Amino acid sequence: xxxxxxxxxxxxxxxxxxxxxxxxxxxxxxxxxxxxxxxxxxxxxxxxxxxxxxxxxxxxxxxxxxxxxxxxxxxxxxxxxxxxxxxxxxxxxxxxxxxxxxxxxxxxxxxxxxxxxxxxxxxxxxxxxxxxxxxxxxxxxxxxxxxxxxxxxxxxxxxxxxxxxxxxxxxxxxxxxxxxxxxxxxxxxxxxxxxxxxxxxxxxxxxxxxxxxxxxxxxxxxxxxxxxxxxxxxxxxxxxxxxxxxxxxxxxxxxxxxx
Numbered sequence: 623x624x625x626x627x628x629x630x631x632x633x634x635x636x637x638x639x640x641x642x643x644x645x646x647x648x649x650x651x652x653x654x655x656x657x658x659x660x661x662x663x664x665x666x667x668x669x670x671x672x673x674x675x676x677x678x679x680x681x682x683x684x685x686x687x688x689x690x691x692x693x694x695x696x697x698x699x700x701x702x703x704x705x706x707x708x709x710x711x712x713x714x715x716x717x718x719x720x721x722x723x724x725x726x727x728x729x730x731x732x733x734x735x736x737x738x739x740x741x742x743x744x745x746x747x748x749x750x751x752x753x754x755x756x757x758x759x760x761x762x763x764x765x766x767x768x769x770x771x772x773x774x775x776x777x778x779x780x781x782x783x784x785x786x787x788x789x790x791x792x793x794x795x796x797x798x799x800x801x802x803x804x805x806x807x808x809x810x811x812x813x814x815x816x817x818x819x820x821x822x823x824x825x826x827x828x829x830x831x832x833x834x835x836x837x838x839x840x841x842x843x844x845x846x847x848x849x850x851x852x853x854x855x856x857x858x859x860x861x862x863x864x865x866x867x868x869x870x871x872x873x874x875x876x877x878x879x880x881x
Contacts, residue, residue: 623816623817623820624817624872624879625816625817625818625819625820625821625822625824626820626821626824627879628817628821628865628868628869628872628879629821629824629825629828629865631864631868631879631880632861632864632865632867632868633861633864635709635864635867635868636857636860636861636864642708642714642715643705643860645715645716645717645718645719645720646701646704646705646708646715646720647701647705647720647856647859647860648718648719649697649701649718649719649720650694650697650698650700650701650856650859651852651853651856653693653694653697654694654852654853654855654856655848655849655852655853657691657694657852658848658849658851658852658855659845659848659849659852661848662844662848663840663844665848665851666836666837666840666844666847698859699727699730699731700720700722700727701720701859701860701863702730702797702859702863703723703726703727703730703797704720704721704723705720705860705863705864705867706793706794706797706798706863706866706867706870707721707723707726707797707798708720709864709867709871710794710797710798710867710870710871710875711798725799726796726797726798726799729796729797729799730793730796730797732796733792733793733795733796734793734796736792736804737789737790737792737793737804740785740789740804741782741785741786741789744781744782744785745778745782748777748778748781748782749778751777752773752774752777752778755773755774755777756773756774779822780819780822783818783819783822783823783826784814784818784819784822786822787811787814787818787821787822787869788807788808788811788814788818789804789807789808789811790807790811790866790869790870791807791810791811791866791869791870791873791874792804792807793866793870794866794867794869794870795807795870795874802874807874810873810874811869811873813873814869814873818869821865825861825862825865828858828861829858832854832857832858833851833854833855833858835850835854836848836850836851836854
């Protein structure tokens with residue numbers, strides 16, 4: 623199905639252009655490595671929620687880590703926008719860092735805000751509905767925990783991931799400074815259907831699998847486990863950006879997938 627083809631194409635885009643990927647995303651990888659190494663073992667073993675400080679992630683209790691986390695977000699936006707522009711506009715990056723396009727990044731932030739708000743407006747009621755259904759299924763004496771999980775996935779996950787991918791073309795469009803409205807993205811992806819749901823499932827499973835070795839490596843060496851986690855998160859970011867780029871190319875620009 624097309625969902626598998628989109629995922630495969632996105633992965634090939636990353637690993638088939640790896641030198642360019644490093645020129646665009648190398649700085650983000652370095653920031654991720656530093657951030658996770660500073661976080662330390664707490665990344666794998668979050669503190670118990672016994673006090674206010676324990677509830678707060680370490681990144682918020684350390685000014686240095688907070689600044690580094692903010693830097694990661696900014697650099698992440700810079701990298702993702704540059705990657706969209708490289709694929710869709712063939713805009714070459716600099717020798718060591720991506721080209722900085724302030725106006726495109728700002729458009730991406732604005733588009734991302736309304737995109738996220740729209741998804742939240744749909745996801746919150748679905749989450750409440752799933753909670754009610756789970757409460758009924760898990761009524762006293764009921765042992766249907768798995769059934770409740772499946773129902774929650776059907777009620778929340780599938781509709782939300784479908785909606786997210788249906789509307790996602792607004793993000794690459796913003797990166798290349800194309801004024802695409804949410805309703806136009808919705809119309810362009812009308813043929814997405816089950817393919818985009820399948821794509822979401824594959825993406826979640828793939829992300830989980832690539833992160834899985836980090837915990838096992840941490841049992842041997844925490845720094846090694848953190849290094850793997852940073853690299854896995856970086857790959858997930860680049861592949862995720864490639865998936866959005868591919869959706870835009872296929873459904874908006876009507877490009878043909880090379881599979």
